[in-house]
Amino acid sequence: MTDTFEPKITAFVCNWCTYAGADLTGTSRIKYPSNVRVLRLPCTGRIDFMLLAKAFARGSDGIIISGCHPNDCHYTSGNYHARRRWMVYRNLMDFMGIDTSRITFSWVSAAEGAKWAELVNEVTEGIRAMGPYTEYQELAHAGVE
């Protein structure tokens, strides 16, 4: 490891669009930083946002949530549900002292291998600039866990 800060990024992605898109990034051999860890879910609609708090508590510095484009959801409307619920949870997270600017929402389709790479690049650079996210971990160890 280098002495420069290497952010830890956790990605919650849906199985049908973004996971497949990320597979395409691989088959197209497009390179991106190895900071990201992908968690595969059936659909972004599956995401329980309390899991994000958990991810931060476990030392993630940034989070990506990516699914199908609007209207393209494999399950018709899961991505809409996710987005709607996020509106609600965001306030809660702000209240919990979570820096929601470290959470990036995106749409990457199964055909957008290059876009996935760009997304990871942007987020990694962005988070690297923001620095490590220790605040919440401390908070969490103080008792939220």
Added chain:
Amino acid sequence: MRIGYYPGCSLLGSSREFDESTRAVAEAIGLELVTVPDWNCCGASSAHVLDHQLSLALPARILALAEAAGLTELLAPCAACYNRLCSARTELEADPAAREAISRIIELPYQGRVKVVNILEVLDRCQDRLKAKATAPLGRKVACYYGCLLVRPPRVVAFDRPEDPMSMDRLMVLAGAEPLAWNHKTECCGAAFSVTRTDLVARMSGRIVAGAAKAGAEAIVVACPMCHSNLDMRRPECNALLQADHQLPVLFITQALGLAMGLDPVRLGLQRHMVPALLQPAAAGAKA
């Protein structure tokens, strides 16, 4: 209406009639032209041949001065100036670093707030007022010649379509003229080779003049000093090469509109042309 004005060098010299007619028409339709204080040459077709930075710096200084003068929109009647200003603006818009570098070079803050517009764009907006004033319909067949710099490259200058543009044709209809469909609207006239490679200019401009004549045009209408001088001043060379005697005059768009508004031909500077262009409105008969 009030708008920034950048005449450019040729409009003070070899193409002063373009300046004269622009001012005359502007006055007639109540368009106030505010000249950029202490403006400099835009670099024309020479700066970018010698050095890229220079080709950015010269237009940048003009735009910075306009900005400082509180102008938001800058009219550059000369197509070459218009194109240089637009290119510099587009390039600097994309690159903040370059913006800073340029600001340092020109010793003026450059933000790129001033929008650059050409004469066709501006006149297009004033259609109503033009219609109202155009009392002396030209009633002539004209070939609208746009040249290169007004329509290309589309990434930089996108006010009309790059092939077969129509904005000037629309204005000529307002002037009671009949714009013709012809094939050389956007062919290159030879531009900067006027002095150095007159042979090429003769061929290229000759093709355009011949094309217009073939289409049955009684005049060619332009919006670019370089096009004008090549089609007008270089006419002898063109005719010599074509072994023809094409005498159809070359008018600036503002001269043509001025005539249609019944403005004094001398005020429009028609006497300054090499190819006699003292067009009387068709009403008064006498074809050119």
Added chain:
Amino acid sequence: MSRIGVFTCHCGENINGTVDCGKVAESARGVPGVVHSVDYKYMCSDPGQSLIKEAIREHRLTGVVVAACSPRMHEPTFRNAVAEAGLNPYLCEMANLREHCSWVHEKGEATTAKAADLVRVMVEKVKHDQPLQPIRVPVTKRALVLGGGIAGIQAALDIANAGHKVVLVEKSPSIGGHMSQLSETFPTLDCSQCILTPRMVEAARHPNITLYTYAELEKLEGFIGNFKATIRRKARSLDEKLCTGCGLCTTKCPNKKIKDEFNEGLATRGAIYVPFPQAVPNKPVIDKLNCTYYKTGKCKLCEKVCPTGAIRFDQEDELVTLDVGAIVLATGFKLMKTDQFPEYGYGKYKDVVDGMQFERLASASGPTAGAMKRPSDGKAPETVVFVACSGSRDRSKGVPYCSKVCCMYTAKHAMLYKHKMHHGKAYVFYMDIRSSGKDYDEFVRRAIEEDDVSYIRGRVSRIYEEDGQLIVQGADTLQNGRPVEIKADLVVLATAVQAQDGSEALAQKLHVSYDPYHFFAEAHPKLKPVETNTAGIFLAGACQAPRDIPETVAQASGAAAKVAGLFSRDELTREPVVAVVNRLPAPTFSYCVGCFLCQSACPYQAIEQEQIKARDGSVIRTLAKVNAGLCQGCGTCVATCRTKAIDIQGFSNEQIFAEIMTL
């Protein structure tokens, strides 16, 4: 205590090239619960799989993690292997070391470290895996084929001949598609309609095929084996049973000035019309937008002349709902129009035509009865210029991809022209000649060598009209770009093949993915070329990518084989990735409080209400209950549930929680 086995695959050099697989296996051994960890060159190979099977027996494994490629690639492979070894297949998970790691990162410690992480995450997941039983669902043995071109016809016939019912839906008034418009076909120059028409008739007559022309898919619900499709049958304004197809109405219609789609606007038709003489069904349709009666309320001439009184002005669209088990998408393509080309005159020159228009000009059934006449003045063109790659491989104004068929049909066009006008001159401007295919290159050579077609390597910069001729400005790049100017009487642009209009909307109706150009996406570029990533929906022909006829027919038969395979079983097993509501002994019964937020969130109406009654029949509690047949396992309900009473098998809260905890 779980006993996990980890199997790390090198995938040749694909993974091992950038990831140190030895290290990954090594670090896995250190993970609590892992009792066995090895790396091997090719895990998916037979020896690789037996490696796993033996380990399961030997080490009495309770879970398996295969660290290899994407689960979308080989999960089924390894789950089968695990099952063969007697372990429940759903106790096997994959860590994606290839697509998500070795292929996208540079060789180095960080990459190997990530690989190890991915393995650890999966180990934790497996620890919380539950043995699951696949769900059995019945199969409706009727297929829906969308699109009545050669692709749809072929697919429908093959499925029907396999003994299954097919509904063939075509949006235009007749089946036949683009192929029915073609004159001759490469590389054999046999007449297109001669080989197509019999198939059209066969499809119409086939006892297993129901034909819905002038109809479109309105709505689709359900899932593989159990789709429910709603078809809109647009009103023909005609009683098809009474109509004999005598065609009297079409001859009498006073409105004759309407652009004829079948002839690509090179001829006109009436407001009541049959698209072309060999149309199937050979029944007319009234074009409401152009019919004088529908516009003004007067005329009805067709009704007066119809000997059987079949005209029905008051007819309305009809919605038909069908249960189908599989769907074949065969909606075809469209050609870019000539007005898309600024430098070629924005489509204002009548004698600059596209490839399909030239087909009509060359076709014996076309507006010129096959005689070479140009559209503007009917003059026989002495010089014809063909421009390949018009809009194709043009990232600035067209599409970046190669349209695949143009090289061949351009050679064909030039040939057809030369065969009709021996003294005429044919030029082809091209960039590359792409003629890979049986007898294809020979065909192109024939055009050049025998029919004396002049091929010029270069793109055309501009086309303009002068003295009734078209001046084509090109360059010969084989002569250092020497400018070439040709005075032509007719110019044919081989315009780009594009996705059919409305492809995007259709894809969204069906939940199949599509590429940036709106062609439907196959499930795997090599190994699943006819499947979509939605089970039970298959692809045939140019709706997936530019294709020629042989390829289209082959793919259509491939799709049909997939459907027949699906229909060969009475029921099919589905991944048990479905939601379940937890149940507990009385008096708690369940954490479910019966708020039914899940019900409103579920896109599949899969959540029902279940009443828990006391002996006296009085309702004690009303709980949510998941219909496993309808549930598709998106998990939206899980995320909505306040009391965590509902969970999803295979992606349970516990599992995902475990994954996160290992981060």
Added chain:
Amino acid sequence: MTGSPHPSAPSETLKAKVEQATGVKLNHCYQCGKCTAGCPVAQDMDLTSCQILRLVQFGDPAWDRQALQSEGIWLCLACETCSTRCPQEVAVPKVMDFLRAEAVRRDLAHPRSRDILAFHRAFMDSVRATGRLYEIGLVADYKVRSRHFLKDVMLAPRMLVRGKLPLLPHLIKGRDAMKRIFQRTLGVKP
């Protein structure tokens, strides 16, 4: 052409320089010839636009030199017909601009470029001195540089009588600033 190309280190090839300075991706050019097909001066060029791009694509010093020595790069009028129609979005005139400057830097400019160069320099000198173009000055200066004393002698008087050639230059106030601009860009002497 020289035989097979012998690429020099990627970083200092002309190709790399062009791409770095203009942002044009030379590998995008797939040699369709559309630029040359529409070029109004292609027939006068010793090397046409597509040939020049081809030569520079390889990174072979010998081939680079051919491109830089060609007259073609000096005949480009920057009319932008090529870049407007290029299917691969290659801004050819930008490349030509760079190649001209580079040719001058390496002292490889084609002999017949002398006049063209003389004109552009005369033009810019005039601007450097006064801030604007002083046409009589330009013509005079150009004649001295190009030694075409008799060319166009008939034109000037005809322009004078039509008031198209002001006898005195327009001097702008910011002349010193202008001089500094030229210093910072062209260096002391253009």
